[in-house]
Amino acid sequence: MFSQSCKYAIRAMFLVAQRSSEGRFVGIKEVAEGLDAPQHFIAKILQDLSKRGFITSAKGPKGGFLIDVNQRNTTLYDLVLAIDGNKLITSCCLGLKDCSEKNPCPVHNDFKPIRKKIHSMLDNTKVCDYNDELAQSVFYLKDAGIGPITN
Amino acid sequence: MFSQSCKYAIRAMFLVAQRSSEGRFVGIKEVAEGLDAPQHFIAKILQDLSKRGFITSAKGPKGGFLIDVNQRNTTLYDLVLAIDGNKLITSCCLGLKDCSEKNPCPVHNDFKPIRKKIHSMLDNTKVCDYNDELAQSVFYLKDAGIGPITN
DNA sequence: AAAATAGAAGATATAAAGGTCTTTTATTAT
DNA sequence: ATAATAAAAGACCTTTATATCTTCTATTTT
Ligand code: FES
Ligand code: FES
Numbered sequence: 001m002f003s004q005s006c007k008y009a010i011r012a013m014f015l016v017a018q019r020s021s022e023g024r025f026v027g028i029k030e031v032a033e034g035l036d037a038p039q040h041f042i043a044k045i046l047q048d049l050s051k052r053g054f055i056t057s058a059k060g061p062k063g064g065f066l067i068d069v070n071q072r073n074t075t076l077y078d079l080v081l082a083i084d085g086n087k088l089i090t091s092c093c094l095g096l097k098d099c100s101e102k103n104p105c106p107v108h109n110d111f112k113p114i115r116k117k118i119h120s121m122l123d124n125t126k127v128c129d130y131n132d133e134l135a136q137s138v139f140y141l142k143d144a145g146i147g148p149i150t151n
Numbered sequence: 152m153f154s155q156s157c158k159y160a161i162r163a164m165f166l167v168a169q170r171s172s173e174g175r176f177v178g179i180k181e182v183a184e185g186l187d188a189p190q191h192f193i194a195k196i197l198q199d200l201s202k203r204g205f206i207t208s209a210k211g212p213k214g215g216f217l218i219d220v221n222q223r224n225t226t227l228y229d230l231v232l233a234i235d236g237n238k239l240i241t242s243c244c245l246g247l248k249d250c251s252e253k254n255p256c257p258v259h260n261d262f263k264p265i266r267k268k269i270h271s272m273l274d275n276t277k278v279c280d281y282n283d284e285l286a287q288s289v290f291y292l293k294d295a296g297i298g299p300i301t302n
Numbered sequence: 303a304a305a306a307t308a309g310a311a312g313a314t315a316t317a318a319a320g321g322t323c324t325t326t327t328a329t330t331a332t
Numbered sequence: 333a334t335a336a337t338a339a340a341a342g343a344c345c346t347t348t349a350t351a352t353c354t355t356c357t358a359t360t361t362t
Pocket of ligand 1: 091092093094095096098099100103104105106107108111
């Protein structure tokens with residue numbers, strides 16, 4: 001569905017949105033650990049998001065990443081569009097070069113409403129929408145560790 | 152959404168289902184041309200589908216591929232499952248190792264019904280369901296050629 | 303000013319997906 | 333039988349995605 005970079009980007013944005021909501025910068029190491037993801041790969045992705053203006057960065061001690069007031073309006077679709085492009089929403093599911101009513105593949109009519117739903121869902125979700133749920137562990141951004149063996 | 156192999160496989164199955172419905176074998180070259188896809192790549196995919204029993208093959212002159220009466224019940228989900236696995240339907244959209252109610256990511260609840268819809272759609276579509284529409288060019292399996300320039 | 307911290311940048315490595323090519327084997331028609 | 337046909341098989345190549353590593357630069361604290 002999404003590329004690995006895009007999945008990490010979305011999770012990282014959720015995490016930074018939540019942890020930076022009080023104004024502090026969140027270090028890259030903290031992000032990587034919070035997602036259980038490779039640090040350098042996350043760094044690259046966050047730097048890209050920073051260039052695109054979705055996130056604010058600061059170097060040096062006390063530096064890191066932060067999502068400011070304006071950036072809180074970023075939607076998941078903004079992120080997906082920037083990283084993976086619009087192909088998920090606009091390209092033919094079966095790979096025809098042109099997805100349209102003029103040249104529909106056999107599944108075109110079936111997938112159209114599904115893609116619309118995906119699109120509206122992504123478009124209606126902002127990166128700060130789950131700050132509370134994340135704080136309260138209603139939702140997670142990494143897999144729960146291997147718990148006690150439950151025999 | 153689907154891997155390139157999977158997209159080709161679905162389109163190839165639709166094409167062979169339609170063109171072999173009168174009992175003749177459809178050559179690999181004809182399939183590749185009918186899909187506007189690389190012949191050797193299609194060959195590899197069809198051979199794999201043949202091994203898995205989704206399609207019947209015959210060597211030599213008048214040989215090719217055919218979908219027999221039993222194979223007409225193959226659904227798109229059968230194909231997707233064989234080629235791409237079940238990750239589209241069962242894995243976390245944001246890449247968590249375990250997608251479940253116990254450890255849900257922030258989009259889990261939103262994506263759950265969407266994935267269910269995709270699954271049921273694929274499960275309810277058989278490879279021979281569009282034989283007529285394909286014959287009548289209601290649906291297409293390759294892009295229409297560059298038509299006359301319409302100034 | 304010096305040292306420590308932490309992101310920026312880009313080269314490099316690895317793996318997976320996508321695609322091509324050649325040789326072999328089986329079948330049919332002559 | 334022989335020649336022609338067409339799939340089977342597998343080696344090989346290319347591209348893209350994913351991940352890692354090293355060096356550089358900016359900032360803060362002491
Ligand atoms: S033409 Fe295939 S999804 Fe629209
Ligand atoms: S946990 Fe992410 S989709 Fe289920």
